[in-house]
Amino acid sequence: MGTLELKDIHKSFGDVEVLKNIDLTVEEGEFIIFVGPSGCGKSTLLRIIAGLEDATSGDITIGGEVVNDRPPSKRGIAMVFQTYALYPHLTVRGNMSLGLKQDGAPKAEIKQRVEQACDMLSLDELIDRRPAEMSGGQRQRVAIGRAIVRKPKLFLFDEPLSNLDAALRVNTRLEIARLHRQLGATMVYVTHDQVEAMTLGDRIVVLNDTRVEQIGAPMELYNNPANIFVAGFIGSPKMNFIDAKLLGRDDATTIGIRPEHISLGGEGGDIEGTVSHIERLGGETNLYLECGDMGLISVRLFGAYDFNIDDKLSGKFEDGRAFKFDEAGMRII
Amino acid sequence: MSKATHSIPRSIAAHAVLSAYTILALFPVVVIVINSFKTRKAIFRHPLAFPDSESFSLIGYETVIKQGDLFLYFQNSLIVTVASLFFVLLFGAMAAFALAEYRFRGNTLMGLYLALGIMIPIRLGTVFILKIMVASGLVNTLTALVLIYTAQGLPLAVFILSEFMRQVSDDLKNAGRIDGLSEYRIFFVLVLPLVRPAMATVGVFTMIPIWNDLWFPLIIAPAEETKTITLGAQVFIGQFVTDWNAVLSALSLAIIPVMVLYLIFSRQLIRGITAGAVK
Numbered sequence: 377m378g379t380l381e382l383k384d385i386h387k388s389f390g391d392v393e394v395l396k397n398i399d400l401t402v403e404e405g406e407f408i409i410f411v412g413p414s415g416c417g418k419s420t421l422l423r424i425i426a427g428l429e430d431a432t433s434g435d436i437t438i439g440g441e442v443v444n445d446r447p448p449s450k451r452g453i454a455m456v457f458q459t460y461a462l463y464p465h466l467t468v469r470g471n472m473s474l475g476l477k478q479d480g481a482p483k484a485e486i487k488q489r490v491e492q493a494c495d496m497l498s499l500d501e502l503i504d505r506r507p508a509e510m511s512g513g514q515r516q517r518v519a520i521g522r523a524i525v526r527k528p529k530l531f532l533f534d535e536p537l538s539n540l541d542a543a544l545r546v547n548t549r550l551e552i553a554r555l556h557r558q559l560g561a562t563m564v565y566v567t568h569d570q571v572e573a574m575t576l577g578d579r580i581v582v583l584n585d586t587r588v589e590q591i592g593a594p595m596e597l598y599n600n601p602a603n604i605f606v607a608g609f610i611g612s613p614k615m616n617f618i619d620a621k622l623l624g625r626d627d628a629t630t631i632g633i634r635p636e637h638i639s640l641g642g643e644g645g646d647i648e649g650t651v652s653h654i655e656r657l658g659g660e661t662n663l664y665l666e667c668g669d670m671g672l673i674s675v676r677l678f679g680a681y682d683f684n685i686d687d688k689l690s691g692k693f694e695d696g697r698a699f700k701f702d703e704a705g706m707r708i709i
Numbered sequence: 710m711s712k713a714t715h716s717i718p719r720s721i722a723a724h725a726v727l728s729a730y731t732i733l734a735l736f737p738v739v740v741i742v743i744n745s746f747k748t749r750k751a752i753f754r755h756p757l758a759f760p761d762s763e764s765f766s767l768i769g770y771e772t773v774i775k776q777g778d779l780f781l782y783f784q785n786s787l788i789v790t791v792a793s794l795f796f797v798l799l800f801g802a803m804a805a806f807a808l809a810e811y812r813f814r815g816n817t818l819m820g821l822y823l824a825l826g827i828m829i830p831i832r833l834g835t836v837f838i839l840k841i842m843v844a845s846g847l848v849n850t851l852t853a854l855v856l857i858y859t860a861q862g863l864p865l866a867v868f869i870l871s872e873f874m875r876q877v878s879d880d881l882k883n884a885g886r887i888d889g890l891s892e893y894r895i896f897f898v899l900v901l902p903l904v905r906p907a908m909a910t911v912g913v914f915t916m917i918p919i920w921n922d923l924w925f926p927l928i929i930a931p932a933e934e935t936k937t938i939t940l941g942a943q944v945f946i947g948q949f950v951t952d953w954n955a956v957l958s959a960l961s962l963a964i965i966p967v968m969v970l971y972l973i974f975s976r977q978l979i980r981g982i983t984a985g986a987v988k
């Protein structure tokens with residue numbers, strides 16, 4: 377039995393169906409990531425789990441109890457929002473203790489839990505500041521602290537890092553990973569970010585256009601995508617898709633190959649093209665080859681290379697790394 | 710403002726327009742106030758002149774103060790204005806919150822219905838209002854005035870406030886719900902402080918017409934003990950003789966309380982008007 381179970385969740389806003397047939401079981405202590413393009417319903421699903429939005433049909437079970445009719449505060453969850461959503465009139469301490477106060481927890485316990493959370497997130501020095509007197513990163517840490525203090529069965533995160541700058545994002549990401557290990561809590565995390573999805577998650581749920589496309593461990597999605605959508609969505613730069621006919625193959629409609637699985641040079645390559653753009657990132661080099669009918673093919677090389685624009689190159693797919701997809705976009709194995 | 714966006718001719722033009730408007734707006738007020746300090750003769754001979762040693766006189770204020778009821782009129786005006794303001798802001802904000810926050814059938818229609826009163830002047834219904842007040846025995850009570858002014862102020866309040874409430878972060882309200890705050894606490898503790906500038910704007914726009922109104926006090930509550938200051942000042946306007954000193958003095962005094970209320974609101978008001986323009 378999982379900490380969180382979704383059974384056949386549907387959600388529509390008026391006539392617009394936003395979510396269809398969502399089934400999901402999350403085990404105790406698991407870190408689950410929701411990814412998907414903008415507008416696919418990730419936040420809506422998270423809000424349904426939280427009880428901020430009613431599902432049109434379906435059951436939500438948290439910790440073994442059906443919680444469909446329970447208000448958010450009685451579901452044993454805590455949520456961290458993209459915009460932090462701290463109470464502007466309260467100090468850090470006030471923000472963190474409000475939920476417990478509402479629950480009627482004894483004063484001493486509130487104080488102890490708040491201090492413990494502040495300790496964990498190194499917020500001790502900020503404890504008497506108001507949100508307006510803190511930086512974005514500090515505010516998000518307070519928001520995370522506010523969630524921890526409640527000792528929920530389930531943590532919900534809605535793109536918690538997307539308002540932070542790159543360096544802070546890395547730090548806070550590591551912090552969340554550490555918290556997950558330390559607390560052993562179940563977490564559901566919505567993100568746009570490839571790196572967050574791949575590095576934080578035990579399992580990733582890929583959502584697209586009202587449906588779940590695939591659920592699996594990060595490496596499983598990377599190595600065994602169920603369809604063309606997942607193949608294209610997981611991995612950066614994006615997988616190249618080539619019409620099979622152009623490669624002289626008739627066992628598939630589309631061939632997918634990741635940029636990092638194309639090696640350059642050598643005779644008898646699968647593709648040929650001219651370099652149209654080079655991105656040198658230091659540790660790696662991304663080349664974009666103009667390959668005639670096949671279009672722009674990206675190639676990812678590790679290390680620094682001396683290619684020039686308009687160089688003619690041929691590329692070879694690494695053995696067994698090309699994916700085959702049928703007409704409907706499903707993977708052929 | 711930076712030099713790059715600031716040119717002297719343009720700034721002169723802007724100040725000229727603003728000054729002209731200021732003079733236009735202040736002119737009647739200034740005329741009332743300076744004349745209230747002059748003798749009756751001086752008022753008619755040189756209405757625009759400032760009082761000098763010869764024309765200076767406090768006779769108007771003396772008459773007004775001797776006419777002891779004026780304090781009662783002030784009190785009535787203040788009670789009616791403050792009570793109406795309170796109810797307009799309270800109920801207006803609550804309705805606005807419901808319209809902005811909850812999805813229910815007929816939400817838009819409800820919003821339109823509540824805003825309809827902006828376009829239809831409440832005075833059109835005076836006869837019916839009078840009938841209702843007579844039937845319910847509320848004629849010549851301050852309660853009647855408070856009820857009418859609350860109804861009069863609500864449409865604009867709901868309209869403006871619901872627009873502002875829509876801008877309050879959903880995440881903040883949801884955070885409150887997850888922490889177990891009731892919808893009332895969310896409204897009073899989280900949302901209201903954030904729309905304070907809008908409340909002040911609505912407050913000023915509601916308060917001034919109420920304070921200045923002559924119509925409803927005259928029709929609904931003309932009794933001596935329920936007269937408001939604007940109505941009270943009319944005692945000095947006779948059919949044949951008008952005591953202009955007293956009228957002008959009473960009107961000058963009547964400016965003071967609104968001015969105080971306005972000053973209370975004004976800091977918030979400026980923020981309210983420019984909110985959104987400058988983030």
Ligand SMILES: Nc1ncnc2c1ncn2[C@@H]1O[C@H](COP(=O)(O)OP(=O)(O)OP(=O)(O)O)[C@@H](O)[C@H]1O
Pocket residue numbers: 389394412413414415416417418419420421568
């Ligand atoms: N209150 C609402 N009323 C009507 N439609 C809504 C409402 N909330 C969301 N939607 C619609 O539901 C769909 C899913 O929205 P949702 O916010 O869940 O997307 P998302 O996957 O979180 O996107 P993003 O990655 O941009 O945050 C969108 O098409 C949106 O227009």
Ligand SMILES: [Mg+2]
Pocket residue numbers: 418419420
């Ligand atoms: Mg979202």
